[in-house]
Amino acid sequence: MEELMMNELEGDKYLTFAIGADAYGIEIEFVDDIIGVQNITYVPRQPEFIKGVINLRGLIIPVIDIRIRFNEETRAYDDRTCIVVIKIDDMPVGIVVDRVLEVVEISEITVPSSFSEANKNFMTGIGKLQDKIVLLVDCKALLEDIVV
Numbered sequence: 001m002e003e004l005m006m007n008e009l010e011g012d013k014y015l016t017f018a019i020g021a022d023a024y025g026i027e028i029e030f031v032d033d034i035i036g037v038q039n040i041t042y043v044p045r046q047p048e049f050i051k052g053v054i055n056l057r058g059l060i061i062p063v064i065d066i067r068i069r070f071n072e073e074t075r076a077y078d079d080r081t082c083i084v085v086i087k088i089d090d091m092p093v094g095i096v097v098d099r100v101l102e103v104v105e106i107s108e109i110t111v112p113s114s115f116s117e118a119n120k121n122f123m124t125g126i127g128k129l130q131d132k133i134v135l136l137v138d139c140k141a142l143l144e145d146i147v148v
Contacts, residue, residue: 012106014127016134017084019067024097024104025127025134026084032092033085034100054083054094061085063094069142070122086139093143100145104129109136116143 015034016026031085033056040063049068053060063083067074080099085092106127124140127134 004079013103014106014134014136015103016101017082017086017103018099019070019072019097023101023132025104025136026086026139027136028103030086030088030139031084032087035083035085036082037081037083037096042075050097050126056085056094059092061094063093063096064142065092065096065141067096067098081106086138086143086144091143095142104134106134 013028013138014017015028015031018024035056038054042052043050043062046052049064049066051063051065053062055061065074074099076107077096081114082097082100083094084097085094085095106129108128109125110128111125122138124136124138127136
């Protein structure tokens with residue numbers, strides 16, 4: 001498997017979170033808040049992955065379930081389930097994740113040439129962290145077709 005080196009900058013920080021047994025990372029600059037799951041108001045005629053909206057300190061924020069967005073099997077929310085609020089171009093969006101892990105520095109990022117087109121849509125690459133692999137999420141692509 002041929003790999004292309006992407007960005008090898010010192011000190012790239014990512015908030016890591018789990019979906020099942022897999023670890024994912026979002027660039028920390030996009031993370032606005034981390035909150036527990038709260039009452040999500042359903043909004044009709046939205047894609048299945050858009051769970052609805054929440055009122056966070058007076059702001060109405062759309063919430064997406066990243067499991068559904070990634071075509072993973074759904075599961076019931078529990079006490080470790082969180083909403084990570086990210087902000088892209090001043091647009092806040094909540095992302096439901098199984099659990100938040102930690103903030104880490106990832107300096108070695110690769111983009112496998114075997115990434116499928118579907119993976120390329122949502123992933124910027126794979127980060128290596130000691131003996132762990134972290135799939136790096138492209139926040140802008142993740143939120144591309146969200147209109148609530």
